[in-house]
Amino acid sequence: MNFKLDENLDPRIGLVFAEGGHDVETAVSEGMSGSSDDELYNVCCRERRTLITLDLDFANPLRFPPEGTAGIIVLRPPVPSLPLIRTTIGGALAHIKSGQVDGRLWIVEPGRIRVHDSRSPYDEAGEEASR
Numbered sequence: 001m002n003f004k005l006d007e008n009l010d011p012r013i014g015l016v017f018a019e020g021g022h023d024v025e026t027a028v029s030e031g032m033s034g035s036s037d038d039e040l041y042n043v044c045c046r047e048r049r050t051l052i053t054l055d056l057d058f059a060n061p062l063r064f065p066p067e068g069t070a071g072i073i074v075l076r077p078p079v080p081s082l083p084l085i086r087t088t089i090g091g092a093l094a095h096i097k098s099g100q101v102d103g104r105l106w107i108v109e110p111g112r113i114r115v116h117d118s119r120s121p122y123d124e125a126g127e128e129a130s131r
């Protein structure tokens with residue numbers, strides 16, 4: 001899979017994905033530091049990269065619709081420290097590999113993944129999806 005790390009993530013997080021055989025770019029390495037959320041969203045759409053971020057603005061599917069994207073993953077560790085972010089991603093990687101991220105919004109917390117898919121009236125857990 002192809003991922004783009006938002007500038008709010010330490011670039012070392014990319015190693016977790018690269019070690020899994022994924023293609024990872026960072027907003028920082030591409031000179032996008034300070035870019036607007038809208039610009040980052042549009043670049044990810046154009047490049048067909050799944051955005052990985054800590055920015056809760058991207059958890060709003062009305063502002064940043066996941067349909068037509070390669071997916072949006074919002075990480076929600078209890079504290080945004082490098083070890084906890086790595087742990088949160090590590091717990092989700094198996095699901096990311098086997099699950100369908102394309103066109104969906106994933107909210108990833110330690111031990112929990114919530115999936116928003118507006119194409120279905122129900123989320124992955126069988127509960128009614130938020131609209």
